Amino acid sequence: MAANVPKIKFNNGEEIPAVGLGTWQSSADDVKNAVEHALKEGYRHIDCAWGYGNEQHVGEGIRASGVPRSEIFITSKLWSTWHSRVEEALDQTLANLGTDYLDLYLIHWPVPLNPKGNHPAFPLLPDGKRDVDHSWHLKDTWKQMEAVLKKGKVKSIGVSNFSKMKLEEILPSAEIVPAVDQLELHVYNPQHELVKYLKSKGITPQAYSPLGSTKSTLLTDADVVEIANKHNLQPADVLLGYLLAKEMVVLPKSVTPSRITSNLSGAIRALETLTKADVERLDGLAAAGKQNRFITPPWPIELGFDNWPKLL
Numbered sequence: 166m167a168a169n170v171p172k173i174k175f176n177n178g179e180e181i182p183a184v185g186l187g188t189w190q191s192s193a194d195d196v197k198n199a200v201e202h203a204l205k206e207g208y209r210h211i212d213c214a215w216g217y218g219n220e221q222h223v224g225e226g227i228r229a230s231g232v233p234r235s236e237i238f239i240t241s242k243l244w245s246t247w248h249s250r251v252e253e254a255l256d257q258t259l260a261n262l263g264t265d266y267l268d269l270y271l272i273h274w275p276v277p278l279n280p281k282g283n284h285p286a287f288p289l290l291p292d293g294k295r296d297v298d299h300s301w302h303l304k305d306t307w308k309q310m311e312a313v314l315k316k317g318k319v320k321s322i323g324v325s326n327f328s329k330m331k332l333e334e335i336l337p338s339a340e341i342v343p344a345v346d347q348l349e350l351h352v353y354n355p356q357h358e359l360v361k362y363l364k365s366k367g368i369t370p371q372a373y374s375p376l377g378s379t380k381s382t383l384l385t386d387a388d389v390v391e392i393a394n395k396h397n398l399q400p401a402d403v404l405l406g407y408l409l410a411k412e413m414v415v416l417p418k419s420v421t422p423s424r425i426t427s428n429l430s431g432a433i434r435a436l437e438t439l440t441k442a443d444v445e446r447l448d449g450l451a452a453a454g455k456q457n458r459f460i461t462p463p464w465p466i467e468l469g470f471d472n473w474p475k476l477l
C-alpha cells in the first residue's frame with residue numbers, strides 16, 4: 166500500500182488526496198475491478214461522473230474493496246442536460262454510487278444542454294449540432310450547486326472545463342467560491358495563465374488527462390523519456406510528478422492493475438525526485454512548439470480557452 170499520498174487543502178478547509186483514479190471510458194467490469202484494486206493499493210480518491218455511465222460499477226468496486234466510505238474522497242459531475250435540475254441529478258449519482266454524500270461535486274462543462282431535447286445526454290438540433298439551452302444561465306446552475314452543499318449532500322463544490330471567461334459568469338453572484346476547476350492539464354497543455362488566475366482566486370486546479378488520454382503521445386515525448394531515464398522513472402511517473410510538483414491534483418485513469426499501482430507509487434517517487442530544472446524544462450515544452458489539447462468535444466459555443474479548435 167502506497168503511503169504518503171500528498172493532500173491539497175481547498176479554500177474551504179477540506180482536503181483532497183492529490184492522486185485520484187480516473188474512470189472515464191472504463192467499462193462496467195473493468196471499472197469495478199480497477200476501483201477495487203486501486204483502493205487496495207492505497208488510492209483514496211476516485212473521479213467519477215454521471216456522464217461516464219459507470220457510477221454503479223464504481224460503487225460496486227468501492228464496496229468490494231472493503232475500504233470504509235469515510236476514508237474515500239469521491240468526486241462526481243453534473244452533466245450538461247441537468248443544469249436546471251442539480252439536486253435531482255445529484256440524487257441519481259448518489260444512488261448509483263450507493264452513498265449518501267459526495268466529497269466534491271463539479272459542473273462538468275459550462276454548457277447547459279436542452280433538458281427536453283431528443284437525447285437525455287447529447288440532444289442534437291436538426292443540423293447535427295449540440296442542442297444548447299441558451300435560456301439558462303450558469304450563475305443559476307451555481308446557485309443550485311450552493312444549495313446542495315448547504316443541504317449537506319456534498320462537502321465541496323466546483324467546476325470543470327471553466328475558462329476565466331466562464332468563471333466570470335458565476336463569480337460575481339457566487340456566495341461560495343468554487344473549490345476546484347478540473348481542466349485538461351499536462352505538459353502539452355499547461356495553461357499557465359489560467360492556472361495563475363485560479364490560484365489568485367483560491368481555486369485548486371485538478372489535472373485531467375494528465376497522461377495525454379488514450380493513444381497518448383506524451384508517454385513517448387523525447388524530453389519526458391530523457392528525464393524519466395535520467396532518474397530511473399517511467400514516463401508516466403514524470404508526467405504525474407510534474408503536475409504534483411505544481412500543486413495540482415492528478416487523475417490518471419487506468420484499468421490495468423500494474424499501471425494503477427505504479428501510477429500512484431511512481432507519481433509520488435517522481436514528486437520526490439524531479440528537480441526544479443526538470444520542472445522548468447517540462448513547463449516550457451508547450452511554448453517550444455508542442456502545445457496540444459486532446460479533449461475538444463464539439464460544443465457549438467465559445468468556451469474562452471486558448472488553443473481550442475476554431476468553432477464549427
Ligand SMILES: NC(=O)C1=CN([C@@H]2O[C@H](COP(=O)(O)OP(=O)(O)OC[C@H]3O[C@@H](n4cnc5c(N)ncnc54)[C@H](OP(=O)(O)O)[C@@H]3O)[C@@H](O)[C@H]2O)C=CC1
Nearest residue numbers: 187188189212373374375376377378401417418419420421
Ligand atoms: N472533467 C472532464 O471533462 C474530464 C475529466 N477526465 C477525468 O480524468 C481522468 C483521466 O483522463 P483520461 O482522459 O482518462 O486520460 P489519462 O491521461 O489518464 O490516460 C488514460 C490512458 O492512459 C493509459 N495509461 C494509464 N496509465 C498508464 C501507464 N502507466 N503507462 C502507459 N499507459 C497508461 C490508460 O490505459 P489503460 O486504462 O488501458 O491502462 C488510458 O488509455 C478521466 O478518466 C476522468 O476521470 C478526463 C477527461 C475530461
Ligand SMILES: O=C[C@H](O)[C@@H](O)[C@@H](O)[C@H](O)C(=O)O
Nearest residue numbers: 189214216217460461462463
Ligand atoms: O470527462 C470526460 C469528458 O469531458 C467527456 O465527458 C466529454 O468529452 C464528452 O464525451 C463529450 O463528448 O462532451
